[in-house]
Amino acid sequence: MGLGVTCPWGSRLSGLQVRTWIEPVVASTQVAGSLYDAGLLLVVKESFAPKAGGSSNHSASQSLRGYQEDQQQKAISNFYIIYNLVIGLTPLLSAYGLGWLSDRYHRKISICTSMLGILLCRIGLLLKVMLGWPVEVMYGAGALSGLCGGFSAYWSGVMALGSLSCSEGRRSLRLILVDLILGLAGFCGSMASGYLFKSMVGHSARGLVLTACSVSCAAFALFYSLFVLKVPPESMSKPNKVCPTVDTVSGTEGTYRTLDPDELDKQNVSTNPLTPEKRKPSRTILVLLFVGAIIYDLAVVGTVDVMSLFVLNEPLKWDQVQLGYGMASGYIIFITSFLGVLVFSRCFQDTTMIIIGMISFGSGALLLAFVKKTYMFFIARAFMLFALIPVTTIRSAMSKLIKDSSYGKVFVILQLCLTLTSVVTSTVYNKIYQLTLDKFIGTCFVLSFFFSFLAIVPIGIVAYKQVPKSQEESAGK
Structure with a gap:
């Protein structure tokens, strides 16, 4: 199922073990996503910007400007209604199938396929900025990303690999830290997005640097997951026989447990069955x-x-x-x-x-x-x-x-x-x-x-x- 790993794991910081870390993929993908989200909003806003028009009457011009701004807000809102429907519904056609293939053939299938779609979507925004395409082209870019699995397939694959890379007792902490990396990367990308959008001089190229950086981060994440990322041996995710997992602190254990369907803790099920009274x-x-x-x-x-x-x-x-x-x-x-x-x-x-x-x-x-x-x-x-x-x-x-x-x-x-x-x-x-x-x-x-x-x-x-x-x-x- 996974890549064969025969090298000993004596050193905790061995090169092979470092290559099983999913954090570089999560960080680069989230930076690309935060840049893309900000860039898309700003590009859409400019696409629906009201055209300048002169008026000798100051009060009339103020009223007209207020009306145009309201129309711009409604146009942006209508765009996001359709866009959110596209990116929300299309992954339902493929995410489950990619997860099924990942469970049975290779753990990286869902990650790599969905990241390919994410990269193509970011390229779509870059081409829209460079070539001046209509903003409606982003519907197609969003659909392409969704048909490749979207965020649902990508994140489920990340959680599965994170589960395999540690024992059950450490799994909750490891995956919460992955969430933390996600938030920190998004924070950095969002902080830089406004400056990157304004960094190119010229109205026709506004947002070019921002969208190019988003594409670069997404491309790095895809190539890293294809050629560098290794699937850890599944033996690492087995429960510790000496110190079995015990939920001693309410709310901290079991949050992300057993995301990998091939790793079922049969011993835990047999020792803690659900009695008919509790069902x-x-x-x-x-x-x-x-x-x-x-x-x-x-x-x-x-x-x-x-x-x-x-x-x-x-x-x-x-x-x-x-x-x-x-x-x-x-x-x-x-x-x-x-x-x-x-x-x-x-x-x-x-x-x-x-x-x-x-x-x-x-x-x-x-x-x-x-x-x-x-x-x-x-x-x-x-x-x-x-x-x-x-x-x-x-x-x-x-x-x-x-x-x-x-x-x-x-x-x-x-x-x-x-x-x-x-x-x-x-x-x-x-x-x-x-x-x-x-x-x-x-x-x-x-x-x-x-x-x-x-x-x-x-x-x-x-x-x-x-x-x-x-x-x-x-x-x-």
Whole structure:
């Protein structure tokens, strides 16, 4: 299945072991992605920019400019409605098949194929900037990336290789660190995006350096994964027989366990079977966790999609550099959420951490609705420091309710639900944003605040169902 590895692993920093690290691929791909996201938004904005027109009447010209800016916002929103549908739905045709091929033939199939599509999509934006193609060509570029598996196939392949490269006891920490690398790389790319977009003189070439850097990073990631990256021996992912994995800290173990379907911990399943008494309530709790994750994802996706349009319009009206800073602030959440899990898991249960994250995001979304100045925007983002905790911890909680052999099936179903939710949410939120643009521009953020706190309801029920059991156990002791 994987590449044969016969070299001894005596040195922890041997050249062969370094070649099994997935971090260089993750970092370069994420830098390329953050540059691409910023570049696409700025290119689309310029494509729909209102044409300059003279007017002797100052008040009339002001009114006309305001009308043109509203029309530009609606045009950008309509573009992203179609674009998000394309990149959200097309991976459903190929991602599962690529995962199946990776499980049975070679672990790098899903990574390399999806990264080829990502590279072609970045090249599409570069050609649009160089040749002046219509912006609608990006629909085709997005579809091409999706048909090659998109982010879904790429990230599942990354998680599988990360699982194989360490023992089960170290797997959770290793993959959380991969998430941290993802956030740091995105932060760096976003910080540089505004400067790179403005670095080329001349209106026809604006964004050329930015898109070229994005293509270069994506090409490096593809060639690294093809010719340098090695598949680690599967024996590394087996449980430690001397020190078996024990969930001693709630919320930190089991988050990314057994992502590789070929590595089933049969011993753990046999020693911890689900009794008939636990199966029924576990199913109920599992459904509640699904509902909580879907509602919360609805709030997050809607806010993120509208936020990029919001900062380009009045009252903020950011330029390219400010937009890069704003996008970079979103990646700081990867760091703070990671630190939050490490700290909160020592004091709170999984459900409490999930609720903390939902309250954090909901509070920030409500503040965004009333932002008038740039500093107010960053204050609102500061309230969202723990926004990534809920979905990660929900996966951790699910892993403690099901058998190891069901991890892949349950997580695939969850990811499919989140993907479909994202597609529908993006369309609905963009339409709501257009309809409320002239009335109250923060309507979508208020809606996200409502959904974020609504997601607390099923999580609260889970917490309520678990409290009596813990009390009975303590009383019995």
